[in-house]
């Protein structure tokens with residue numbers, strides 16, 4: 001109690017008033033810039049921008065509910081089952097900070113504290129591609145979600161390997177995903193010429209049974225650089241098929257997505273195969289055929305016996321349609337260890353893509369890979385394409401179903417499991433601001449002393465408990481000193497000898513709340 005009184009004596013009233021809520025400038029802008037604005041910018045796929053305070057304030061209620069329900073940011077895979085590279089996830093602290101901000105009326109705070117607004121230019125990461133293939137200008141036609149395939153000819157006269165690839169949407173506000181396939185048959189071209197506009201409609205895959213998946217793009221993905229010495233084999237004369245999802249409301253807009261490829265004819269490349277090891281055909285499906293009666297929820301089981309050599313697995317990409325509601329895969333090694341692979345407890349057809357393991361995963365020889373997929377063909381499934389529900393069987397159409405779990409894999413090589421995918425294969429994302437994610441709520445009940453004040457050459461700050469970060473701002477709002485992400489220090493000092501004389505604000509944050517204290521430096 002005594003300590004508490006001492007604490008109060010240090011603080012001004014305005015300080016207390018401002019210590020109650022997370023603010024846009026101190027907390028929320030950074031969370032948005034790190035997790036949301038890649039899609040929610042004026043040219044992004046998100047339905048509104050979240051770049052500025054005035055953008056966000058109008059959406060604050062929706063932001064709170066979308067983050068509480070974990071609908072946003074979109075990341076259907078369960079992180080507790082298997083963590084992947086480049087996860088789009090908020091921590092519970094970030095979700096709580098957003099709720100705290102909204103519940104307190106979504107205050108802006110001190111505008112000058114806000115991090116710099118990120119700039120999303122359309123610069124490409126692969127600036128000198130060996131081959132660039134582009135879809136013709138296509139004006140989206142039709143209602144609802146459109147899945148359209150475009151046949152692209154890279155003009156390869158000899159076999160090559162892709163060592164890096166980048167899918168660049170022509171119109172970022174309407175391209176929701178791109179799945180890239182290779183095909184050597186004539187089927188895609190035949191489908192294309194039967195349709196008078198560029199490309200052809202195809203909901204599931206490409207409509208050709210000989211297409212193989214190469215890669216997937218979703219908003220926020222960068223270029224994919226294969227780990228050194230690895231690539232995807234492209235036979236001479238291959239066609240590439242890009243299946244693009246344009247969401248509802250895209251009609252009338254024009255797209256001309258292109259793909260940059262780095263290729264090599266080197267024979268020393270190890271081929272990464274994207275194979276649907278678990279799938280709805282025999283012998284993989286154990287309780288098939290994949291057929292879901294109307295008004296039933298049905299679960300199917302799948303199996304795959306891995307080769308007699310160890311395998312390096314780079315990625316996993318499940319694929320189902322609209323009646324699918326959950327999908328899971330794991331492997332059991334010959335000595336009985338279970339390796340979790342992926343769990344999507346709430347399948348969302350609109351948010352599918354390839355998940356990259358943080359490090360390539362070594363699957364021991366003779367392991368067994370198991371899969372489970374559940375389909376809800378009742379009226380309780382809001383995505384059910386049939387009303388009333390009808391029999392659903394395997395096929396490519398919107399009203400058909402599928403169960404494919406692709407794995408990007410190749411024969412194991414010693415050292416593969418030490419490659420760090422997060423840094424070696426994809427460029428860093430925007431992460432240019434600091435925000436607090438620490439344990440909440442110490443500041444109101446702790447003693448803080450800041451002395452001497454005014455200060456000449458060394459300012460001391462002492463307190464009990466956890467402090468997450470400290471920042472010193474000059475009167476122009478420029479940060480002149482900062483100590484970040486340090487949970488355990490109970491005192492620190494700020495050397496002020498090299499800081500100009502003048503008035504400063506010291507902002508201390510514990511994760512949920514921040515307090516600011518005026519400091520005068522004189523020399």
Ligand code: HEC
Nearest residue numbers: 035036039045046047062063066071072073074088219220
């Ligand atoms: C990968 C792209 C992407 C990212 C990242 C993303 N969004 Fe979205 N967001 C979308 C798209 C597309 C929609 C519209 C379709 C939908 O709801 O799935 C949307 C819809 C929303 C909606 C309206 C729908 C609703 O549920 O009320 C809110 C609010 C929202 N996003 C907030 C956020 C916030 C906050 C973040 C970051 C924490 C975020 N989004 C991250 C793409 C994204």
